[in-house]
Amino acid sequence: MSRLIVISNRVSAPTADKPGAQGGLAVALSAALREADGVWFGWSGETGETGEPNFQTFDGVTSATIDLPEQDVEEYYDGYANRTLWPLFHYRLGLTEFEREFQGGYERVNRLFGDVIAPHIQSDDLIWVHDYHLIPLGWMLRQQGLTNRLGFFLHIPWPPTRLLTALPEHRRLVDALFAYDVVGFQTREWLETFHDYVVREMGGSIGEDDLVTVGGRTIRVIACPIGIDADEFIANATSEQAQAAYTRMVESSIGRSLIIGVDRLDYSKGLEERFNGYQRYLETRPDAHANVYLLQIAPPSRATVESYQIIRAQLDSLSGRINGAFADVDWVPLRYVNQSYPRAALAGIYRAARIGLVTPLRDGMNLVAKEFVAAQDPEDPGVLILSRFAGAAEQLDSALLINPYSPDDIADAIDKALAMSREERVARWRPMFENVRDESVIWWRRCFTDSLMRV
Numbered sequence: 001m002s003r004l005i006v007i008s009n010r011v012s013a014p015t016a017d018k019p020g021a022q023g024g025l026a027v028a029l030s031a032a033l034r035e036a037d038g039v040w041f042g043w044s045g046e047t048g049e050t051g052e053p054n055f056q057t058f059d060g061v062t063s064a065t066i067d068l069p070e071q072d073v074e075e076y077y078d079g080y081a082n083r084t085l086w087p088l089f090h091y092r093l094g095l096t097e098f099e100r101e102f103q104g105g106y107e108r109v110n111r112l113f114g115d116v117i118a119p120h121i122q123s124d125d126l127i128w129v130h131d132y133h134l135i136p137l138g139w140m141l142r143q144q145g146l147t148n149r150l151g152f153f154l155h156i157p158w159p160p161t162r163l164l165t166a167l168p169e170h171r172r173l174v175d176a177l178f179a180y181d182v183v184g185f186q187t188r189e190w191l192e193t194f195h196d197y198v199v200r201e202m203g204g205s206i207g208e209d210d211l212v213t214v215g216g217r218t219i220r221v222i223a224c225p226i227g228i229d230a231d232e233f234i235a236n237a238t239s240e241q242a243q244a245a246y247t248r249m250v251e252s253s254i255g256r257s258l259i260i261g262v263d264r265l266d267y268s269k270g271l272e273e274r275f276n277g278y279q280r281y282l283e284t285r286p287d288a289h290a291n292v293y294l295l296q297i298a299p300p301s302r303a304t305v306e307s308y309q310i311i312r313a314q315l316d317s318l319s320g321r322i323n324g325a326f327a328d329v330d331w332v333p334l335r336y337v338n339q340s341y342p343r344a345a346l347a348g349i350y351r352a353a354r355i356g357l358v359t360p361l362r363d364g365m366n367l368v369a370k371e372f373v374a375a376q377d378p379e380d381p382g383v384l385i386l387s388r389f390a391g392a393a394e395q396l397d398s399a400l401l402i403n404p405y406s407p408d409d410i411a412d413a414i415d416k417a418l419a420m421s422r423e424e425r426v427a428r429w430r431p432m433f434e435n436v437r438d439e440s441v442i443w444w445r446r447c448f449t450d451s452l453m454r455v
């Protein structure tokens with residue numbers, strides 16, 4: 001059996017310092033690494049001189065991390081990954097920064113990853129690289145002479161061709177993807193957008209069996225939607241910690257319906273538009289005041305990037321305005337919280353909610369939507385309101401699908417969800433639940449690695 005080598009910007013496998021597994025991806029990949037005696041490589045999150053990787057084995061999983069010099073972190077991570085590729089791939093050309101230094105840093109760090117990792121690779125290892133931080137890494141590893149089976153999975157959307165061509169070095173970036181044997185996207189939609197680029201910009205062709213050819217090189221390009229660790233989450237939802245969170249929510253709701261939003265504080269998640277939609281609901285349905293409240297949980301992320309400081313300030317002021325305009329002595333319409341919660345507590349909060357409000361402007365997948373579905377009480381499930389622009393909308397198509405840019409759409413969907421009969425709630429929830437359970441994160445891992453093993 002081949003070893004599995006996972007490479008991502010950060011390593012989320014549990015370690016002796018952080019023993020709790022960090023979410024579904026960590027669970028799925030850790031299980032595979034444990035079975036296949038593999039290694040998970042990535043950046044430690046620390047700045048410093050890059051030396052040999054620091055290997056640690058905990059609970060049967062080996063991780064290996066390196067430090068990166070400060071300038072590299074600024075140019076590769078804060079720069080090209082978070083200020084160039086992230087906004088561009090989320091259709092936010094106006095927020096995208098184009099700096100040659102960022103691109104230089106990106107290639108430098110990818111080369112550095114290749115140089116540091118290559119000596120630790122054995123000839124029949126399967127190598128699986130993750131996400132936009134490391135697109136050129138496959139090419140760098142080939143430069144080192146590696147002939148291993150190499151796969152790449154993109155967790156975020158693939159942008160439309162016209163948008164991608166705004167990136168000065170777009171062709172170079174896409175060419176690098178052809179060093180892999182298998183490239184995976186979250187949805188058919190991103191896959192088709194990628195095909196469009198290949199045909200228009202590269203003169204390539206799309207063949208049978210997911211094959212894509214450019215020049216003399218043929219690779220397999222697949223859609224493989226990521227899932228959650230459904231069994232863990234279902235168990236979570238009825239755990240003691242979830243029960244405590246559930247009771248706390250129900251007691252503090254005093255008979256009102258809870259609408260829940262949970263997101264990293266990121267402009268792609270459509271939080272401002274969500275607040276505007278909720279405000280529209282409150283303006284146009286004065287009778288419904290005091291029957292509902294919105295709990296938005298949004299832990300800050302990427303705080304060193306200016307566009308994140310701006311969105312945070314905007315949300316602070318918008319939430320203040322909404323509460324100032326509508327609150328009463330015994331009712332606050334919006335509880336806005338900037339904290340992280342343990343997964344079991346989140347599960348209890350999801351279960352207590354009548355509505356899950358998931359309205360990203362663009363999202364590769366969106367796991368919160370799946371967690372919300374998994375956590376519901378089968379006899380009395382809540383309603384998922386989901387942006388049609390989240391990758392998850394392809395699978396969760398019996399949710400109330402909305403256009404997140406339209407405050408009226410959001411307001412109408414809240415109205416509809418609150419009025420929905422139990423029968424309709426169950427009928428909409430059941431197929432979504434089956435999908436979340438069947439196409440779990442373990443299914444996703446197999447979907448990708450089976451494809452890679454066929455090479």
Ligand code: ADQ
Pocket residue numbers: 023155156226262263264297298299339340341342343346363364365366367368371
């Ligand atoms: P993210 O953009 O981070 O991931 P998402 O898929 O929603 O987005 O995952 C967020 C995770 O963080 C969820 O598991 C959620 O429970 C957790 N989380 C959020 N707020 C939390 C809080 N306050 N406390 C505790 N946990 C919290 C990227 C892509 C997505 C894609 C994933 C996986 O942007 O589109 O779904 O990768 O591929």
